[in-house]
Amino acid sequence: MNFNMINKPTLLLDEAKCRRNIRRMAQKARKHKLIFRPHLKTHQSHEVGRWLRKEGVDKITVSSVDMARYFADDGWEDLTIAFPLNILEMDEINELASRIRLNLLVESTESAKFLAEKLKHPAGVFIKIDAGYQRTGLPAEDITAIGKVLKELSEAEKILFKGFIVHSGNTYYAGSKEEVRNIHQESINKLQKLKDHFVQDHPDHILSIGDTPSCSMMDDFNGIDEIRPGNFVFYDVMQYQLGTCRAEDIAVALLCPVVAKHPGRREVVIYGGAVHLSKDSVQDEGKKIFGLLAPFDGNTWGTPYKNTLVRSLSQEHGIIRMEHPAFDEIGIGDLLAVLPVHSCLTLSAMRSLTTTTGKRLGVMLAV
């Protein structure tokens, strides 16, 4: 690609790394005999979706009704909207249910009743379970409440009860692989108890888990039927820091022009801020960081520089602090490769994706 054409923040995708990440996860799912239903919110791209299809994927997860429509329009026929039913979008949901195999999530009798009444075409429904993350879902221990929702679903003519679904987002806050393992194992145990309880009346229901740290790092999926990781296609600094991926697995980087240099405080100012990277951050040795800088050879990026971090972001500015000797070689007008803290949010902020070979990919709501 002719990088001379890049003159403002540009989200680059290394297609080879991305395809390798996809292949690895697809192989893992096959090895463990798991249904592989990846979450497509990370890339929101028809093209990347097609790379998944090439690895045998025919079931996907999305996070909104809009995203479901975007991917249904590219030929996906089996979609789970992994977000609690938004009853205000019932018309759009019915339109989708009329043309694809759609799965929805509910976590209350109220939503289940609403759906039972309004659904015009058959759809699958999962009950969202909270295994400890405390975001959404019915507590896994609350068999009574879960049973009530299940009763509503079972009695509805158009609803097929699919099973129990969990997202252990608390693995993102884990301090070690051991902690991820504990969270993962606890989720599995809780889901299995639910299955044991309800399997007699609902013999075909499945158990579905989602988070990228568990799906990437763990090898015990005993009793689980389906995985829905999303971030693994790109990975990012957050996953790298968690130990979920290696630096060389990070498949996206934001290329940013250098606009100023402050040797006195060893800082570089880049055109690349919160509206490009998102304001998500992680802690690194007690400091908040908004990205890492990696050497870029005009082809791809390598392992992040040591003692170098994006220390702050304004709307359009990024400030990089760099104690590394490579600082001296940086000049105004250079392009630097910033590895994002949270690639899903960076993609969503940028709404554009260019491969390192210069191909512009189609992205939902592309600018």
Added chain:
Amino acid sequence: MNFNMINKPTLLLDEAKCRRNIRRMAQKARKHKLIFRPHLKTHQSHEVGRWLRKEGVDKITVSSVDMARYFADDGWEDLTIAFPLNILEMDEINELASRIRLNLLVESTESAKFLAEKLKHPAGVFIKIDAGYQRTGLPAEDITAIGKVLKELSEAEKILFKGFIVHSGNTYYAGSKEEVRNIHQESINKLQKLKDHFVQDHPDHILSIGDTPSCSMMDDFNGIDEIRPGNFVFYDVMQYQLGTCRAEDIAVALLCPVVAKHPGRREVVIYGGAVHLSKDSVQDEGKKIFGLLAPFDGNTWGTPYKNTLVRSLSQEHGIIRMEHPAFDEIGIGDLLAVLPVHSCLTLSAMRSLTTTTGKRLGVMLAV
């Protein structure tokens, strides 16, 4: 407006509040005989720009070359790009300089030299000064370095040296009005010293300051020629918490559908996450918050509920913790008004703006 039509996160603008905020700042600028050059990055909207024009504004500030072009295309003829010169965008800059009065920022001899060589049409240039924020700019104390840049600018045929420009973004981290005053006063003092030093050789140069906290809260602008606040058109929770505005001045709110309710932990799950609000946060009594909830009467929003906050954001989910009795009245499918922590980033994430009377406004890169 018929709010029944809203079924997903929607950024609402109260036009009356916004126009009132604009009028108040325009009056203040007139009273202090300041050039009022508002920053339009907060709204990125032709329409809101026209409301500014109605209050007599004919000079504006933007944060990128793209934004300059967007507003130049709506008839603005005097623009400052308040961002260090990105030398990679020289062609676009020359195109703009050929048709409007354009002002640019430099902070190094390298950039000044580049501009002197490449600029094809006359343009104004400010030297960016760092008065203590440590983001961009030459340290105000470094008269030697500033003099060198100024020499480059003065010798360039197409460059008109405009003056010194500062953004005291450190007021955003101030703990009190007193602290804002100290930062503001220090900026003024440093700029005045610069003016005193360079005024003999450059009698027409001006001093320009920018941040919304100083421009909103302060009344001493002695020696300052120009103000460039941006956020004041909308304000937000960050400004409210700083004491920069009253709750009733916040002119935008994100309307979000309720998708789940957890009475046990007094939490509501909304469709409205980091891709809508942005991940920016402030501290409130030791807790990180991502927004506040305000009562919405179908017309506008009021003072935020006490003991209620957006405690976490995922990509599409927001979790509201609400110790307020109004919790009991919230039902699934209701629309809640969330006041954003940082309205500039929320607008940038949403790329859409609907008035409370149902008018959809044009926004740069609108979706």
